[in-house]
Amino acid sequence: MKIAKFEDIIAWQKSRDLTLAVYGAFRNIKDFSFRDQIQRASVSVMNNIAEGFERKGNKEFGRFLCISNGSCGEVRSMLYSRRRASEMGMFLHFHFRAEELIYAKHIIPSLGH
Numbered sequence: 001m002k003i004a005k006f007e008d009i010i011a012w013q014k015s016r017d018l019t020l021a022v023y024g025a026f027r028n029i030k031d032f033s034f035r036d037q038i039q040r041a042s043v044s045v046m047n048n049i050a051e052g053f054e055r056k057g058n059k060e061f062g063r064f065l066c067i068s069n070g071s072c073g074e075v076r077s078m079l080y081s082r083r084r085a086s087e088m089g090m091f092l093h094f095h096f097r098a099e100e101l102i103y104a105k106h107i108i109p110s111l112g113h
Contacts, residue, residue: 006053015046015068022075038078044071 006012022042029035045068052064 006050041074
């Protein structure tokens with residue numbers, strides 16, 4: 001199946017959901033530098049999927065997926081530093097999203113890019 005736009009990529013859809021969840025979960029945090037960094041990292045996940053896809057080449061797309069996966073790690077690491085139950089629950093959902101990115105890297109050749 002050929003994917004015509006990045007919005008059709010499941011990993012992008014899940015990363016968009018993650019970004020919305022991060023913005024919602026941390027909107028009232030008074031540690032502004034933490035809040036800003038975790039929000040930027042979550043946005044980076046979805047933006048790198050989109051940017052890589054728009055470059056129209058599997059090699060570049062793969063590189064951007066690696067960057068996106070790195071941003072997943074950054075958000076996970078930041079969640080560990082908080083250690084609050086609600087945030088750790090969000091970590092479990094986020095870990096699933098990171099796994100989706102790893103899966104996406106394996107299906108790049110089938111995207112018909």
